[in-house]
Amino acid sequence: MKPTYYLKKLKELSKRYARAQQIPLHKARDAVAEILGFSHWHDVTKAHRAGWTPTKEHVSAVETLLVEALPGDEAGGPRSGTFIGDSIFETDIQHGTIDGHEYTIATSMGDVHLHGTGWHLQVPEAPYEEPRLEIAKQIRHEAPVYEAAFQQEVLNIAIKRAQQVRAGIASDWPRRSTKPDKDGFVRHPIYGAVSDKWFCLHCEASITGEQIAESLWHCPRCDASPLDVFESPWWLGEQDAQPEPIADNEMQGRPELVVDVLDTRLKLELDAEKVTLLIRSALVEDALNVSERLGALFADIFVHDDNDVCITFDEDLWPEHKEPISALAVAGHLGINVDKAFCLRELPFAWPGLGGHTESTAEYTQTMLKAYANQRAD
Ligand SMILES: [Zn+2]
Structure with missing residues (x-):
């Protein structure tokens, strides 16, 4: 390494130290000189002209000064x-x-x-x-x-x-x-x-x-x-x-x-949307076949101001005598009441009974498509 390299490096480090500490450059250079064993930067350059050169150790000592001023x-x-x-x-x-x-x-x-x-x-x-x-x-x-x-x-x-x-x-x-x-x-x-x-x-x-x-x-x-x-x-x-x-x-x-x-701590704020989500999840759990599952997904769940719930099922999709056991259990945990009602609505697919024979939605879809395709002209 050329002797001037280390002096140049020291000058660069002084500059960075000055910026980091927001102090004038001459002060930073004096701080560096002190580490090198001189009282002022002027003495460093004087000594350098007379043949003195900083060592690698000098440079790392100055780097340490900078390390202490800067993060990581x-x-x-x-x-x-x-x-x-x-x-x-x-x-x-x-x-x-x-x-x-x-x-x-x-x-x-x-x-x-x-x-x-x-x-x-x-x-x-x-x-x-x-x-x-x-x-x-x-x-x-x-x-x-x-x-x-x-x-x-x-x-x-x-x-x-x-x-x-x-x-x-x-x-x-x-x-x-x-x-x-x-x-x-x-x-x-x-x-x-x-x-x-x-x-x-x-x-x-x-x-x-x-x-x-x-x-x-x-x-x-x-x-x-x-x-x-x-x-x-x-x-x-x-x-x-x-x-x-x-x-x-x-x-x-x-x-x-x-x-x-x-x-x-996280607090649960029960609102209509959350109550509906839990009740519907339970209804899906209660469904035993595709028809009932569609009934669970399609049911109208109305949540009153006090969070009590009225579930309106489609009578073609949810058997009237069937108790939504899981949904009632969820309601029990939430401390709310459930009312059931039935209605007849226009459903998304014809022949709702087709889903009553399978648990597989794919199988139901196939049967349902076939039924649509095989209709007679009348
Ligand atoms: Zn301002």
Whole structure:
């Protein structure tokens, strides 16, 4: 390997570190110099001119610095600009434990999710949006999720991950998107426009270049995504109120953890459609031949407001004396009453009795087709 290769590599790593940490390049280079045993980057280049070259170990030490700032596979990869693409549907789920209680941590669409038994913590990508801890009401005793110390520990893990995600996104964007120039101009990371003033389509806030870079292009007031931040409020007419600037004291960092306790158990809401489905399934079970099965499928099932049921059978398809035993059993479990009625309707096929001799629909179909074909002219 040429001696200049490692120096070039160090410069590239410094650049990525600067973007990831949203710090000026000279600061990133000084951080790298420190790892190499120098006090400033200037001393590194001076030493290099005098014949010093970094070793492979030096380069890996600097890579470690970057690895700590970035999540998972992004740090080691030689390509740039891949973090956002890779992390939209990140499949990398990691496992861990807190005081013996297991959890998983994953990132989805930039948000960090920590899942434990009966709880879920979400730290949104937007830096000013509150973290939210959902606790399933019914499992109070699975983990000490109601204790402040446990909640804090969970939050720390998720926030650290969120910072890595943030660093990964920043390292993907153009440098000018996360580091305003001396006049406060920044480049939109997606649309590419450059301005020192930005506008939120949602809350119509006016945001400075420094503020929008600081909040990673999410609206600091309403957390709208970078896609809704524009360099001009093009949606406003002349008569509309002018956008209101965001005061610096609104930029207070992430709000406190919000805890929601929810009963997450699935509840059965019995309605007419569900009652009908169960009753019809039972009727099919009660049917002994094709004719009765068609009768079960064709029966009119009416569900009253109190879920009591009236089943109207076609007397050509369902024998009048036949008790729908399974359907009555289902009704018993549901605690509802069943009324039976009979009617004569026009049926889909002639000669309904043909289905009374077989359990096979194929056989019935064949017989029925034959009967249609063999009709006499009169
Ligand atoms: Zn907004």
